[in-house]
Amino acid sequence: MKRLIIYLIALLPAFHLLSGCQKNIEASSGTVKITFRNTVNGSPLALNSQIYSNPFNETYTVSKFRYYITNVSLNGPGGVTLKENNSYHLVDEAVPTSLSFYFETTENSFSDLVFTLGVDSARNNSGAQTDALDPLNDMFWTWNSGYVMAKMEGNSPQSTVVGNKIEYHIGGFTGANNVLKTINLSFPSGKLATIKKGQTSEIIVEADLNTWWQNPNDIKIAVNPVITSPGVLAKKVADNYSKMFTIKDVTNF
């Protein structure tokens, strides 16, 4: 009787293996969590309710704020690079679960976060996509195939269009209209994301929406309340917003 129970217990790990559908258990390791915090001039972004002021003293509210973070990789001292597979994320201020994403990594130390702001040319060119790239997400131009890489909408008394709307849908992936930006963020000095087996390291990235208006290109609401097609203006906004990210913190749990 006792012997039977012992056999049963001895067999349990085997059942566990069979039922898990796992192929490479030995690769299981630590987790990187990347969290985006959207802000305006250092304060957390509050959709609709808060009135903000841009560098030209134009006031505005924000109703939508979304952008694509893709092809994420982590670099470490000594040339270590870890690339996330199938790396396409839509960060949407209105969807709290979209503000963080996770991926598994082997034990390593990392000092830099690198990603593309926008969707690479290949995925703009290869037909119907799904998940983060699903056209349902309202980030795909139906009349001029391609993704809106980043989107900000809201209202401003300085806007001259109907309803005092402001709309910035920034995209374009070909030739002179390409707005894809590679963002390379070094962690604050002395900080490393040290990935340990079974543990999580969190990298907090702050995105300051107020960077969209200036440096190097002045974008005034009174002049350009709406930019919704690829071209020179979209490129100017993208040059500005490419500076919106900073690493706020790196924590190893």
Add this chain to the structure above:
Amino acid sequence: MKFRIYISILLLFAGAIVTLEACKKAANNTNAGYNPTYLQLTIPAGWPTPPTDIFANNKLTEEGFQLGRKLFYDGRLSKDGNFPCASCHQQFAAFATYDHPFSHGFDNAFTDRNAPAIFNLAWMKEMHWDGGINHIEVQPLAPITNVKEMAETIDNVLIKLKADTIYTKMFTAAFGDATINSQRMLKALAQFMGSIQSYNSKYDKVKRGEASFTIAEQSGYNIFKANCNTCHIEPLFTDNSFRNNGLAVDPYLNDFGRMKITGSPADSLKFKVPTLRNVELTFPYFHDGRGFSLSQVIDHYRTGIHTEQTTLDPLLKNGIAITPTEKLDLVLFLQTLTDNVLLTDKRFSQPY
């Protein structure tokens, strides 16, 4: 007691076997009954290889084709149910809109441009008169969501499809499980549209040695080859380029064509060179349907070109010299491009 333990062991083994089977299925990403019939696009003899394989990431199957066919004819893809894809793309008009400069859309709207014919799309790299669409799979998003056309949201279309058990079955047959999403809907539509081909006109039969031109048709063919074949290149009868053919700007439409897509003034007034296959049935002509007959279109090239336009195609700066007699023969030749096999093929007709 002993008996109970034996039962527990048995159950555990049974459970393990079931999960093992489930794992196998997950790995193959198919269910046991998924066994589609694979199809292949026909490349007619002497035709160029398509610029890209439109089915490279969308394996063409009978089940996918039939799902796409049902979707193409389903009014539920439009807001009020009245405007399936087929309302503007009619088989008897080679999948253009017969006798309409602009097609009718939701809420009594007219479309902004003349509906293009749908066939031989595997050879077309960009769709729309301005080339704004870069892949056959994303093409349907434009008419479905355009407020002047089908005026629906993709979310709503999917809600309607998911409520219909016939679609559950057809998506399962086409893709291996019952998931209905935008990607699968678009891939199925691409399978249907991409399979519509035209290569059985009298012209094709003459080329294959199965028929011969009349004297007038042969004369028209010679005139065609001497004057039209640079842009309307055989056998597709288009080079799929964008050109300004010197039409006056309509002050109401103010349509500057490809410039809207590229933002480049060099592309002002450029529109895609349309195929001349089935041209007898795709009237009215040009991007805004201003040409009601082939005779009118040829007259534009003879005497109507606006040579003052800076982006005018250099080939047209002196017009095209065609005599009135030649014009008649040319029209007779163009009529040999009508493909009755395409127009009546039951595989492409309304499925119910």
